[in-house]
Amino acid sequence: MKENFIQDLFSLEGKVALVTGGGRGIGQVIARDLARAGADIAIFSRSGAAESVKLIEGEGGKAMDIIADCTKEDQVRAGIQKILAEYGHLDVVVNNAGVCYHKDIFEATVEEFRECLDINLTGEYIVAREAARVMIEKNIAGSIINIASMSAYIANVPQRQVAYNASKAGVIHMTKSLAVELVEHHIRVNSISPGYVATPMSIDPNFVEPELLAAWEPLFPMHRMAKPEELVGAIIWLASDASHYANGTDILIDGLYTAV
Numbered sequence: 001m002k003e004n005f006i007q008d009l010f011s012l013e014g015k016v017a018l019v020t021g022g023g024r025g026i027g028q029v030i031a032r033d034l035a036r037a038g039a040d041i042a043i044f045s046r047s048g049a050a051e052s053v054k055l056i057e058g059e060g061g062k063a064m065d066i067i068a069d070c071t072k073e074d075q076v077r078a079g080i081q082k083i084l085a086e087y088g089h090l091d092v093v094v095n096n097a098g099v100c101y102h103k104d105i106f107e108a109t110v111e112e113f114r115e116c117l118d119i120n121l122t123g124e125y126i127v128a129r130e131a132a133r134v135m136i137e138k139n140i141a142g143s144i145i146n147i148a149s150m151s152a153y154i155a156n157v158p159q160r161q162v163a164y165n166a167s168k169a170g171v172i173h174m175t176k177s178l179a180v181e182l183v184e185h186h187i188r189v190n191s192i193s194p195g196y197v198a199t200p201m202s203i204d205p206n207f208v209e210p211e212l213l214a215a216w217e218p219l220f221p222m223h224r225m226a227k228p229e230e231l232v233g234a235i236i237w238l239a240s241d242a243s244h245y246a247n248g249t250d251i252l253i254d255g256l257y258t259a260v
């Protein structure tokens with residue numbers, strides 16, 4: 001066995017990674033594990049990500065806590081400038097911030113529909129665009145990873161969530177389109193599409209009623225939701241040089257949900 005082969009292939013040593021919505025849930029675990037793989041981390045959140053930073057620094061990593069709403073161009077720009085001032089470059093972006101409303105066509109207001117698209121789709125677009133600008137300026141062959149969802153492929157049951165599903169389908173095609181537009185700059189853009197993952201979004205009783213959780217239970221072919229940790233291998237692969245030829249692709253990690 002070649003010494004350090006795996007380590008060298010997947011290492012993020014020397015890279016700087018931005019994770020949006022990294023104050024909790026999937027984003028927190030991704031931020032922690034990108035740091036474990038060697039990256040210096042910056043987190044965008046609307047209300048602070050002190051717990052995530054403490055977690056990373058407690059393991060000897062580096063992390064910045066930046067208040068930035070991903071839907072606000074000025075805040076995103078300012079946040080990226082803070083990253084450059086502290087670390088000098090930006091190599092990896094994980095566009096993770098997102099929201100979900102369990103409302104059908106008649107329950108959701110147009111404002112709620114727009115808000116869901118604004119955060120899940122336009123927010124990812126703004127962060128990708130502003131990150132790509134600095135990657136191009138600094139001649140960095142960056143990797144942008146958008147979090148989509150299996151809801152891009154299916155309409156979940158029994159809850160209705162047209163805005164969320166539409167926003168995530170948009171993320172997948174936006175990913176392909178951005179990959180095409182940025183390929184000449186050596187910036188890769190890919191997405192991952194998780195099935196249900198046990199995070200506040202999917203198990204917090206303030207958001208998901210116990211009856212809905214009970215209705216989901218028999219629908220999991222692997223008899224459980226994913227843990228956020230189970231997405232990390234794909235994220236590290238996409239962030240690292242190991243995935244050089246992966247571009248404009250979506251990786252579905254749904255524990256067979258959409259296959260049955």
Ligand SMILES: NC(=O)c1ccc[n+]([C@@H]2O[C@H](COP(=O)([O-])OP(=O)(O)OC[C@H]3O[C@@H](n4cnc5c(N)ncnc54)[C@H](O)[C@@H]3O)[C@@H](O)[C@H]2O)c1
Nearest residue numbers: 021025026069070096097098149194196197199200201202
């Ligand atoms: N949990 C699941 O079952 C599941 C499944 C598929 C995809 N996803 C996607 O994974 C991502 C993370 O979800 P999660 O389950 O960890 O949810 P979560 O609600 O636990 O975390 C989402 C984070 O994004 C932040 N956020 C929301 N809007 C923001 C904005 N405008 N600017 C900055 N931060 C913002 C929230 O404050 C929160 O900290 C989302 O894009 C979600 O759609 C989740």
